[in-house]
Structure formats: structure tokens, C-alpha cells
Amino acid sequence: MKIICDTHVHSSNSFDGESTVREICESAIEKGISSVTITDHMEAPEISLGDKSIFGNAVKSITQSVKDVEELSEEYEGRVSLLKGMELGEPLHKPSLTKKAYEIADFDFILASIHNVLNEEDFYYLTYTRENVPSLLERYFNELLDTAQNADFDSLAHLTYPMRYIIERTDIRPDLDKYSEIIDEIFLTLVKRNKALEINTSGLFKPIGTTLPDLDLVRRFRELGGSLVTIGSDAHNCKKLGAGVVEGIEIARLCGFKSYTVYQNRSPKQVAIWY
Ligand SMILES: [Zn+2]
Numbered sequence: 644m645k646i647i648c649d650t651h652v653h654s655s656n657s658f659d660g661e662s663t664v665r666e667i668c669e670s671a672i673e674k675g676i677s678s679v680t681i682t683d684h685m686e687a688p689e690i691s692l693g694d695k696s697i698f699g700n701a702v703k704s705i706t707q708s709v710k711d712v713e714e715l716s717e718e719y720e721g722r723v724s725l726l727k728g729m730e731l732g733e734p735l736h737k738p739s740l741t742k743k744a745y746e747i748a749d750f751d752f753i754l755a756s757i758h759n760v761l762n763e764e765d766f767y768y769l770t771y772t773r774e775n776v777p778s779l780l781e782r783y784f785n786e787l788l789d790t791a792q793n794a795d796f797d798s799l800a801h802l803t804y805p806m807r808y809i810i811e812r813t814d815i816r817p818d819l820d821k822y823s824e825i826i827d828e829i830f831l832t833l834v835k836r837n838k839a840l841e842i843n844t845s846g847l848f849k850p851i852g853t854t855l856p857d858l859d860l861v862r863r864f865r866e867l868g869g870s871l872v873t874i875g876s877d878a879h880n881c882k883k884l885g886a887g888v889v890e891g892i893e894i895a896r897l898c899g900f901k902s903y904t905v906y907q908n909r910s911p912k913q914v915a916i917w918y
């Protein structure tokens with residue numbers, strides 16, 4: 644049986660999300676998706692800004708997100724399984740604020756992201772030049788390693804995130820082989836700490852045209868002993884819900900994974916990959 648689970652989905656409780664949790668449930672049933680983990684944005688370093696954050700009030704929005712999931716889980720029981728997650732941005736930038744994020748609820752799943760390196764804006768907002776790309780990427784991978792080593796999370800989200808914008812907006816084509824040593828170190832750390840790597844399928848529909856990370860990097864994670872992968876569309880509306888998840892599962896299979904992972908109560912559950 645083909646069981647499709649999407650573990651990276653934003654609802655309208657995220658500043659950039661468009662669909663309500665109810666609309667996501669309806670769409671999941673229509674598309675035959677068994678389970679959806681709602682992972683609204685929690686840009687932890689912004690917590691102290693409250694309503695003044697450009698990403699909205701993180702505590703309020705995650706509180707609402709969790710409330711929606713709890714209410715609708717009951718209503719949709721037996722039709723779609725809903726799980727409580729958050730996409731925790733930059734967990735190590737301001738640890739005392741990150742602590743407050745964990746206290747909001749008993750989450751099923753915590754996805755750790757780096758959307759910006761320390762003292763820079765989100766990679767989405769940056770201007771890329773041949774001069775700044777190498778150092779931005781180096782800082783990015785260093786922060787990811789630090790996150791992999793020291794943060795409290797379940798899966799590491801969209802590794803190679805800056806590449807999405809570099810490829811989309813410039814003709815710079817960085818050679819990721821230059822970062823292979825640190826990427827290996829990130830993977831070995833995930834293996835050692837029994838954390839998952841996310842295969843984020845949003846890139847399949849962008850100019851980069853690959854999952855984040857791509858098949859070669861997922862294969863490398865497997866070679867280094869990786870056993871846990873989560874698959875997420877990173878959908879910001881129900882039209883995109885589940886987009887690319889089957890392709891993401893296929894990439895996991897091609898890299899030697901026999902199952903992929905869905906977290907419940909922060910504990911990994913394996914979902915068999917069909918053949
Ligand atoms: Zn993200």
C-alpha cells in the first residue's frame with residue numbers, strides 16, 4: 644500500500660501561509676494523503692519582537708496553529724492524521740528565546756531550519772554576487788553543523804536552502820564539492836545523534852529543479868550511515884500540499900532507504916516505501 648505523508652506544511656498561521664488547517668485537511672483527503680504534519684514558522688530569535696516581527700507574532704501564531712491541529716485532529720480522525728510540528732528557525736541564535744518556543748506545546752515534530760546566518764537577513768532577501776556567495780555558503784554550512792551538533796530537533800530542514808535563490812536569481816553556479824567535508828560532518832552528526840535529514844521537495848518546482856538536498860547528497864547521507872529521512876513539500880497552500888512527496892520518497896528509495904520517517908510525540912515512526 645502506498646502511504647503518503649507530508650511532514651512539512653505551513654497553514655495560514657504562518658506569515659506566508661495561505662490555507663487554513665481545515666482546508667489542508669480537506670485537500671489531504673482529496674489527494675489521498677494519510678498524514679500531514681503542520682510545521683508553521685517559529686523564527687525563535689524574533690520572539691522578543693512580538694507583534695513587531697516581520698514574520699508575525701511567533702508565539703501567538705504557533706499557539707493558534709497547535710490549537711487548530713488539536714481541534715481538527717479529533718474532527719478528522721480516521722480520515723487524515725494531523726500532527727503538531729513547528730519549523731524552528733535559527734534555534735541557536737538566541738537560545739533563551741528558543742526555550743520559550745519549546746514550551747508552547749508538546750510537539751510531535753521539530754524541524755530545524757537556517758533561513759539566515761547570524762546578522763544577515765533571510766537568504767530570500769539577499770543580493771548575491773560572485774564575491775559574497777562563497778562566504779555566505781561557508782557561514783551557512785557552519786551554522787548548520789552547529790545546529791546539527793547542539794540544537795534540540797528531530798529533522799534538519801532543506802539543506803542547501805540558499806542554492807534555491809542563488810540559482811533562481813543569478814548565473815552563479817557554486818560547486819558544492821567544495822563544501823563536501825563540512826556536509827559530511829553534518830551528516831555524520833545527524834547519524835550519531837539519531838536525527839533525520841529532510842528531503843524537501845519544494846525545489847522540484849523551482850528553477851533549481853531538485854529536492855533540497857538533491858539525490859547525490861541524500862545518497863551520501865545514506866552511505867555515511869543515515870537511516871532517518873523525512874519528506875516534506877514545504878507547501879504554503881493546499882494546492883501545493885503533497886507536491887513532490889512521491890518523487891521525494893522515490894529518491895529515498897533510489898538512495899537505499901526502505902522506509903521514511905514520520906514523527907509522533909517526537910519519536911520516529913517508520914513508513915515502508917513501496918516498490
Ligand atoms: Zn524553511
Ligand SMILES: [Zn+2]
Nearest residue numbers: 651653730877
Ligand atoms: Zn517551511
